[in-house]
Amino acid sequence: MIPAIDVAAVAPMIPVALGVLCLPMLDTALRATPELLGQRVSAARRGTYLASASVLFLAASLLLTLNAFSAPPRVFNPDFEMVKMDGVALFLMSIVLIGGMLTVLASARYLEHIHSNWGEFYVLVLSSVTGMMFLVAASDLIMLFLALELMSIPVYALAGFRRASLRSNESAVKYFLIGSFASGILLYGSSLLYGATGSLELSEIATSFDPENALDLVGAGLVLIGLGFKISSVPFHQWAPDTYEGAPTTVSAFMATAVKVAAFGALLRVLNVGLAPVSESVYGVLWVLAALSMTVGNVMALIQRNTKRMLAYSSIAHAGYLLVGVIAGGEPGVQSVLVYLLTYTFMTIGAFTVVSVLTRDGAELDRIDDLSGLAQTRPALAAAMSICMFSLLGMPGTAGFIGKFLVFSAAVQSGLATGSSSLVWLVVIAVLNSAISLGYYLRIPATMYFYPPRDDAQPGKATFFEGLALCACAAAVLLLGLLPHDALPGLSALLQMADVNVLQLASDAAASFAH
Numbered sequence: 001m002i003p004a005i006d007v008a009a010v011a012p013m014i015p016v017a018l019g020v021l022c023l024p025m026l027d028t029a030l031r032a033t034p035e036l037l038g039q040r041v042s043a044a045r046r047g048t049y050l051a052s053a054s055v056l057f058l059a060a061s062l063l064l065t066l067n068a069f070s071a072p073p074r075v076f077n078p079d080f081e082m083v084k085m086d087g088v089a090l091f092l093m094s095i096v097l098i099g100g101m102l103t104v105l106a107s108a109r110y111l112e113h114i115h116s117n118w119g120e121f122y123v124l125v126l127s128s129v130t131g132m133m134f135l136v137a138a139s140d141l142i143m144l145f146l147a148l149e150l151m152s153i154p155v156y157a158l159a160g161f162r163r164a165s166l167r168s169n170e171s172a173v174k175y176f177l178i179g180s181f182a183s184g185i186l187l188y189g190s191s192l193l194y195g196a197t198g199s200l201e202l203s204e205i206a207t208s209f210d211p212e213n214a215l216d217l218v219g220a221g222l223v224l225i226g227l228g229f230k231i232s233s234v235p236f237h238q239w240a241p242d243t244y245e246g247a248p249t250t251v252s253a254f255m256a257t258a259v260k261v262a263a264f265g266a267l268l269r270v271l272n273v274g275l276a277p278v279s280e281s282v283y284g285v286l287w288v289l290a291a292l293s294m295t296v297g298n299v300m301a302l303i304q305r306n307t308k309r310m311l312a313y314s315s316i317a318h319a320g321y322l323l324v325g326v327i328a329g330g331e332p333g334v335q336s337v338l339v340y341l342l343t344y345t346f347m348t349i350g351a352f353t354v355v356s357v358l359t360r361d362g363a364e365l366d367r368i369d370d371l372s373g374l375a376q377t378r379p380a381l382a383a384a385m386s387i388c389m390f391s392l393l394g395m396p397g398t399a400g401f402i403g404k405f406l407v408f409s410a411a412v413q414s415g416l417a418t419g420s421s422s423l424v425w426l427v428v429i430a431v432l433n434s435a436i437s438l439g440y441y442l443r444i445p446a447t448m449y450f451y452p453p454r455d456d457a458q459p460g461k462a463t464f465f466e467g468l469a470l471c472a473c474a475a476a477v478l479l480l481g482l483l484p485h486d487a488l489p490g491l492s493a494l495l496q497m498a499d500v501n502v503l504q505l506a507s508d509a510a511a512s513f514a515h
Contacts, residue, residue: 005076005077007076008074009074009075009076009083009084009085010076010083010085011064011068012061012062012064012065012068012085012090012093012133013061013130013133013134014061014064015057015058015060015061015064016057016058016061016097016100016126016129016130016133017130018057019053019054019057019058019126020123020126020127020130022053022057023050023053023054023057023119023122023123023126024119024120024123026049026050026053026119027046027050027119027120030046030049030050030119031046044109044112046119047108047109047111047112047119048108048465050119050122051104051105051107051108051122051465053122054100054104054122054125054126055101055104055105057126058097058100058101058104058126058129059097059101061093061097061133062094062097062098062101065090065093065094065097066090066094068085068090069087069090073085073086073087075139080140080201081139081140081201081203082138082139082140082142082143082201083134083137083138083139083140083143084137084139085137086137088136088265088268088269088334088338089136089137089265091338091342092136092261092262092264092265092338092341093132093133093136093137095258095261095341095342095345096129096132096133096136096258096261096262097129097133098345098346099254099257099258099261099345099349100125100126100129100254100258102253102345102346102349102353102469102472102473103125103250103251103253103254103258103349104122104125105465105466105468105469105472106250106253106349106352106353106356106465106466106469107121107122107125107248107250107356108463108465108466109463109465109466110248110249110250110356110357110359110466111248111250113359113460114162114165114248114359114364118161120157121158121161124154124155124157124158125154125158125254127150127154128150128151128152128154128155128158128254128258128259129258130150131147131148131149131150131151131152131154131262132147132151132258132259132261132262134146134147134150135147135148135150135151135262135263135265135266136261136262136265136266136269138266138269139201139202139203139269139273140200140201140202141190141193141194141200141201141202141205141223141274142190142200144186144190144266144270145183145186145187145190148183148186148230148266149183151259151262152179152183152230152259155175155179155251155254155255155259156172156175156176156179157172158247158248158251158254159171159172159175159176159243159246159247159248159251159255160172160173160247161247161248161251162248165246167245167246168246168247168248169246170242170246171242171243171244171245171246171247172243172246172247174239174242174243175239175243175247178229178238178239179229179230179239181229182225182226182228182229182230182236183226185222185225185226185229186222186223186225186226186227187226188222189218189219189220189221189222189223189224189225189226190219190223191219192215192216192218192219192222193205193216193219193220193223193274195215195219196208196209196210196213196215196216196219197209197216202269202270202273202274203273203274205274205275206273206274206275206276206277209274209275209277209278211277211278211281217278220275220278220282223270224267224270224275224282224285227263227266227267227270228289230259230260230263230266231260231263231264231267231319231322232260232315232316232319233289233290233292233293233316233319233320233323234289234292234293234296234297234316234320235292237293237296237297237316237319240312240313240315240316241300241309241312241313243255243312244256244308244309244311244312244315245306245308245309245312245366248356249308249352249355249356249359249364249366250352250353250356252308252311252312252352253348253349253352253353253356256311256312256315256348256352257344257345257348257349258345260315260319260341260344261341261345264322264326264337264341267326268326268334268337271326272329272334279329283327283329286323286326286327287327287422287423287426289320289323290320290321290323290324290327290426290430291320291426291429292320293316293317293319293320293323294317294320294321294429294430294433295320295429295433296313296316296317297313297314297315297316297317297318297319297320298313298314298317298433298436298437298440299436300313300316301313301314301317301437301440302436302439302440304368304440305367305368305369306366306367306368307355307366307367307368307370307371307444308352308355308366310368310440311348311351311352314348314392314437314440314441315348317433317437318344318348318392320430320433321340321403321404321407321430322337322340322341322344322407324407324408324411324426324427324430325337325340325406325407325410325411327411327414327423327426328407328410328411328413328414328423329414330410330414332406332409332410332413332414333410333411333414335406335410336403336406336407336409336410337407339402339403339406340403340404340406340407342399342403342480343391343399343400343402343403343477343480344400344403346391346399346472346473346476346477346480347387347388347391347392347398347399347400347473347477348388348392349469349473350384350385350387350388350469350470350473350474350477351385351388351389351392353384353466353469353470353473354381354384354385354388354470356466357378357381357460357461357462357466357470358370358371358381358460359460368443368444368447369447369454370454371385371444371447371448372447372448372451372452372453372454373448373451373452373453373454374447374448374453375448375449376452376453377453378461380462380467380470381462381470382445382448382449383474384470384471384473384474385444385445385448386444386445386448386449387474387477387478388473388474388477389441389442389444389445390441390445391477391481392437392441393434393437393438393441393442394434396481397478397481397482398477398478398481399476399477399478399479399480399481400477400481401481402480402481404430404434407430408427408430408431411423411424411426411427411430412424412427415427
């Protein structure tokens with residue numbers, strides 16, 4: 001008997017998967033033009049063509065994803081609920097696809113300057129994005145593991161894409177070893193859960209889960225530890241600073257945003273579906289991880305002199321802020337996490353893109369001192385970087401403020417509703433950590449505006465693609481910060497999605513997830 005498969009459920013993944021198949025052929029055709037047409041295509045132009053094609057594939061998937069919001073939740077195979085396209089999955093897919101497009105736009109010229117302008121880069125990015133899309137929709141532990149590996153393995157290669165750089169090679173090896181270790185832990189935990197509950201589907205695991213059974217608890221703990229490595233929360237964060245510093249800058253942006261978004265999507269689904277019977281107990285552990293991540297991330301970021309390492313520790317701190325929303329639970333908590341991930345993606349990729357633009361002739365100007373006087377030599381870059389720093393700080397009028405406000409308010413409301421003072425105290429810790437982050441976020445604008453340019457520093461100029469990525473990030477940060485309820489009216493009208501906006505999309509997604 002042929003199973004009733006709903007291909008439309010995975011329609012958003014199809015264009016990106018086709019891109020993985022088509023881009024190698026396009027790259028080969030462009031390299032073969034001297035033999036075919038007698039005219040050579042330069043490496044720079046070839047990179048532009050490949051980047052443009054990649055953006056088209058990602059944009060096609062994004063359009064299908066946004067269009068699917070108006071449809072009810074779908075399951076690829078009703079007999080085996082491995083992939084479920086509900087509101088949360090679609091919202092997170094949209095963020096991942098946006099992150100992929102911004103990464104591709106920022107990478108075309110950067111790859112040329114680091115002498116790594118190969119078509120394989122775009123294939124790896126699209127392969128990883130495909131894995132992320134399946135990961136956020138995975139409703140089965142086998143699919144979750146397979147999607148996690150499809151996401152991670154290309155990123156291991158991307159981290160070491162600068163093959164002539166020892167730092168890049170080191171970062172790739174560290175990331176591969178830690179990532180493999182985390183995947184092994186998650187897989188072992190999944191096998192224990194299967195042995196204890198007799199099922200791999202998250203919904204059935206929740207039904208059969210026995211909080212008194214040690215095997216269930218150990219399996220759940222190992223799965224959460226594996227995901228803890230992927231979201232780079234303390235104490236599973238040791239790989240992040242070295243990997244972000246050594247990897248190509250645009251790859252660091254991709255890891256800090258898209259990978260984190262997908263990992264948090266998996267964490268939300270595992271906690272709210274598979275481990276729902278013990279979610280309250282798990283939240284106690286997550287409380288400690290959130291407090292440690294915020295504190296360690298912000299304190300360590302204060303003493304960094306390398307911009308990429310500073311942003312790495314910043315991402316660890318933001319993982320802590322996001323865990324506050326996860327612990328808040330319910331529709332408000334899920335909504336706050338979704339909006340925070342969206343805002344975090346724009347402001348983080350924008351900051352990393354500015355660092356990548358500064359690259360000259362293979363040399364990365366990634367120290368904070370390299371930003372001295374940037375407002376005088378490249379005022380547009382300095383303005384974009386300042387907007388991103390203010391947003392990461394959570395300054396009112398920026399997207400970062402909206403994200404933090406929703407997370408903190410959801411936690412306070414949940415704490416007051418349940419009579420839990422621990423959530424309120426966690427928000428107090430988060431606010432204090434936001435104050436600590438003033439020290440390193442404001443240091444960047446101060447260096448750019450109040451210090452003279454260095455004599456030996458010659459920052460690069462943004463190309464059209466890089467400028468497009470920076471404008472998109474800066475505009476999104478300001479638009480989401482000033483007009484969060486009306487940030488998508490034009491796009492909504494284009495897709496015939498009347499009265500749809502960012503907060504409403506997140507709210508509807510959280511509601512569909514909760515039910």
